[in-house]
Amino acid sequence: MSETSYEPVTPLLGAISEGALSVRDAGPTGMIAVRGDLTDPGFTGPVSALAGCALPGVWRASGHGGRELLWMAPDELLLLMPYGEPRLAAPTLQAEFDRQGVHALVHDVSDMRVRLIVEGTHMREALARLTPADVSPAALPPGSLRRTRIAQVAAALRIVSEEQAEVLCFRSVADYAFRLLGGAARNAPDFEYF
Template structure:
């Protein structure tokens, strides 16, 4: 039997922001028609979260449900609970056209904290990260550098990011480099035109 471990094995960096491995996180992809009342009812019953609106997230990487695309949700839960929760979802969905997949070991979650979190993300993600355009509860699937990521604000100065496990080391190093002490550009400190 193997001992589960994260791709980043507890990595931590402190600069203008802190970049931290979130540890083992349960992740379950749910695919289907997000407008199907039966799917929405089953998901809400099992997860305790209603199906979020487009580009929204309910909760965080410890207990949350994220809109990932027009036909995909990502459920975040305790790592050890993911197989049981996935089985409950399959049972609740019954004959509803859907797919449920545990992705916990295929993804990594990174936590970001600090006054310039938005600036660090803006250095590599083509997303308008101004507070009036990207608030807590919003999620974006995008890229950071040239790799696929999804991220969301968990507070005014904190965010979480999920990426493929295979690129977690690159994403962590990219974030660490982009948040070297003194590297903030002050973009959000001045009025935008």
């Protein structure tokens, strides 16, 4: 029996909330958490190489085309790639660090979080209903990222463009987050603030 006979499923099963503002499950995504010294080229080099992009600045995202790096903490990055790839890529990267004597922690976290995409003209208004973070274009321009909370749960907000944001939250609260964002998108859809 081969592993490929099983399909990964996110808790939301690809749910979509349609409207002037849409909220949808981005589906399974490969994610690798890497902790290490972000100032050490011995650490950042292999991470950059695997991601195929430069290291992001503080609270920024870098990369494109499904291979991206998110700045999560002063000693932590989140590497995004197609689902399934981390199963080999994470242990390989860890092994490389171990071999080089670089103190780092690498772990496949593909199943730990879900990605929700919020899309529409008033994307920022929807987020501002739920988060204490300043989500104005000046504070969070496209390409930036902020970990904060939406209502009662932790979330990372990533601004992709003026009309699109991604919300990363833990898997167990995916349903809660989806309902929250769906509600925020439906309430007063033409309310414009930003």
